[in-house]
Amino acid sequence: MEKRFISQPSLVRWLDKLNSEGKHIYAPVKKGGERVDFGRISSVDQVSFDHVQTTQSAKSVAFPRTEVLFSYQKEKGKVQLDNFDPEKMPSTVVFGLHPCDAAAFNPLTAIFSWNSRDELYDARLERTFIVTFSCTKADESCFCTSVNGGPGNTTGSDIQLTPVKEGFLVEILTEKGIALVKANEDCFEADRGEVKEDYLAKLPLKFDVKAVQERLNTAFDSPIWKKQSQRCLGCGACAFVCPTCACFDIQEDAHGAKGKRLRCWDSCGFALFTLHTSGHNPREVQAQRWRQRLLHKFSYMPERLSVRGCTGCGRCSRACPVDMNISEHLGSI
């Protein structure tokens, strides 16, 4: 891994150049009030640097809220299918996301390549460059350190920037990262020998993830799910803001002889989740849906895919209308 330095003015120049190359740049922008969320930007001035976390995660660059899998047209017994076209997907730089979001592409990829690779997801991710900002502050919902992450964790990042004196420490982590720097060599200077850790947020552990995982292995029938889920309203807010939640639903946008097949986000919080055509639902009540959420992330995924479905970003806790604080719940299991 190579380290470099970039000054604030050079950062502006660098993003301008990426933008003029035709790359779509997504970065955290202020959305009124305390809210900061990803939006397409054309210059560094629009980027928010002082927030703790964006409302939504960056997962939609590879797994959009609604996406067209293919479209079709029927004519006199013939069907014409048009597959998604990877050539039409823009080359995208996600800039200024935090380490917990970058790390989340690992579990997402694990899900989307479980039995077979998901071409659409792969195609989008392949065209995406991840430039993270390490975290200099955290809030009461953050718990990345409890799930083996951290404010300076570089997993999933192509490049990581850490704000230091007069500019940023640049860590170039992957081939993609090298390519992004190489094309704009003049923006980068030699490493100034800054110690990254001096600038990072301090985040004490909230629970022992190994112990939690062990307890979860035998907790399927525990009465704790009913108790914990009492106030849960069964909405999709927690899943929709989560960088690793990947449940989807297939929908048909049909208009007579033509139409599109769509893939849309789903949530295990919804009452319709896993409802069978027979009328039977293996997760009939909210307690079972809440259990599904925690076990899927902290037991089933580690077991089957060797990744955890949670990077401790704390978004689900911030977004939940009734304050279902996930780290608090995990700690009390």
Place this chain on the structure above:
Amino acid sequence: MKNTFSSELSQKVASMLESGEVQLVIGYEEGTKRPRPCFISDAADAGKLIFDERCTGNLTVYLTKKELIGDSKVVVTASYFALRSILRLLTENQVNLEKLVVLTVSAEGHLIQFETTDDIAAFIKSAPVPAREDDQVLMQKLEAMSREERWEFWSEELSKCFKCYACRAACPMCYCTKCVVEENRPQWIQPWASTLANIEWHINRAMHMTGRCSDCGACGSACPLGLPVHLLSKKITEEVETSFGMNLNDTLQGGNALSTFKPEDKETFIK
């Protein structure tokens, strides 16, 4: 922040739980950043109850959840708007006052327990409506817009909606076990997120709230994206008031604007 009022409340519900008069208390406890809903069935836990000016979330959303409540007799601590929701739910036969103990706090800081629906209605009438300045400012801005500007405003806002349905889940009046957006034979509303499909969903929700919304704002405050969707139902509530003369506070007398027949209605087709 544990005030004397909260301990008065804790004592009261503890004794109600102990005597077996009620089996479940739906109240507030301290949360991560602000008070959150809590459920107490053991008198020993009553001490964590709070009820102060920060407790504005509408707890009545839980009163129609059968899996939570079952046959229990329930205490609910109701904020001003939650009282309106209770009246509404009573009108719609969704709650039974015999199975419910409704508590609130008066402006002077006294704990009030309601005996009858009329008592609740009278209290709402006499109590000052809690001010929500941000809403007022935005409403005025919207009122001052032309139709085109308003369409643009809402198209822009609603295009962001990702259909998590937190607005629906938080609304005490959204108690259907199957929502119209989940109906797929026929599919009345496109269930995916896109500007048009989102507008469809929100117009539908607002229409379903016509004359029913308790103006609690829970839908808007639940929205993780901060979309002011509660203003849609608020506006439609005001329209019902001016067009049908039905005031929110007369809920019990007024019935439901869209499903109540009156001989003196202007429409003649039904006669």
